[in-house]
Amino acid sequence: xGLQPAVQLHCNSFRSGCLLVCASxxxxxxxxxxxxxxxLALPYTAQQRHHHRTMSGTSTPLPAFETxxxxxxxxxxxxxxxxxxxxxxxxxxxxxxxxxxLSKPQAFGNRSQLKTWLVGxxxxxxxxxxxxxxxxxxxxxxxxxxxxDPLDYLGFKADGHxxxxxxxxxxxxxxxxxxxxxxxxxxxxxxxxxxxxxLFLMREWLELSSEEICKELQLTPTNxxxxxxxxxxxxxxxxxxxxxxxRAAKQ
Amino acid sequence: MIPLxxxxxQAAALMVAxxxxxxxxxxxxxxxxxxxxxxxxxxxxxxxxxMRNSLKQWRNYTAPD
Numbered sequence: 001x002g003l004q005p006a007v008q009l010h011c012n013s014f015r016s017g018c019l020l021v022c023a024s025x026x027x028x029x030x031x032x033x034x035x036x037x038x039x040l041a042l043p044y045t046a047q048q049r050h051h052h053r054t055m056s057g058t059s060t061p062l063p064a065f066e067t068x069x070x071x072x073x074x075x076x077x078x079x080x081x082x083x084x085x086x087x088x089x090x091x092x093x094x095x096x097x098x099x100x101x102l103s104k105p106q107a108f109g110n111r112s113q114l115k116t117w118l119v120g121x122x123x124x125x126x127x128x129x130x131x132x133x134x135x136x137x138x139x140x141x142x143x144x145x146x147x148x149d150p151l152d153y154l155g156f157k158a159d160g161h162x163x164x165x166x167x168x169x170x171x172x173x174x175x176x177x178x179x180x181x182x183x184x185x186x187x188x189x190x191x192x193x194x195x196x197x198x199l200f201l202m203r204e205w206l207e208l209s210s211e212e213i214c215k216e217l218q219l220t221p222t223n224x225x226x227x228x229x230x231x232x233x234x235x236x237x238x239x240x241x242x243x244x245x246x247r248a249a250k251q
Numbered sequence: 252m253i254p255l256x257x258x259x260x261q262a263a264a265l266m267v268a269x270x271x272x273x274x275x276x277x278x279x280x281x282x283x284x285x286x287x288x289x290x291x292x293x294x295x296x297x298x299x300x301x302m303r304n305s306l307k308q309w310r311n312y313t314a315p316d
Contacts, residue, residue, distance in 0.1 A: 115314075182309050182312060210272055232267050235302070239302070
């Protein structure tokens, strides 16, 4: 209720209305919890004064929607590269995403929500790119992958028993920050051979079904399963070496 | 009679495949039986299910600034 006069004052068009909401949201983010509570408890006249100060530029300038979106270029590029495994395709997909986002500006309560929205758009652009280049997507230099059966990483005797039973991994999120774990996970996914990596990310990041992937890329199910099987075992091996094993060594 | 015996290596292959395709009824039953009598394979199953869970959390995770 208290905000009503300020909104009317600055809301001559949709754009300025959006800027105002973004501005107050960003301001909120910059306050510590104590100040945030204070701010929310302020009477409307004080809030209005704050908006006037912000709008006339006497306090820190707050980023416009365009700036906030542009700042997330690198964040989006990381996912686009991981999925497409081709820098030029990834740059194109991110550019398309930013253009689409800027054509429909809107306000978000915080940066996480903006990121989630942009990643949602990026996923659509990335699916378009994969569809457009479906032939190239399945051609890559995966020759270093060789003929070895990745199941052998697990170590089996000739009779099909484990040489050593698999390790107990425990719950990764309880052991360290999710962020560190996810960085290792992304690095491992990035180390997969290109075609395997693309197919694996289509399953796990784009959340496409095996049937959808086969249809989009004109792959036979057998071909897809062979690649996904190898990708999953390689990823398991990489996580064991770089996360679970290292952790066990520390204990 | 459907053969229901699987080695650990075969069981591991089935658990990886299960992430991307629906196993046949015979494979599902055989895998369940194997997991009941084997000490090592349930550990591998926990790794695969742990990976499934981690990947789910990863795709829903938005890194804070």
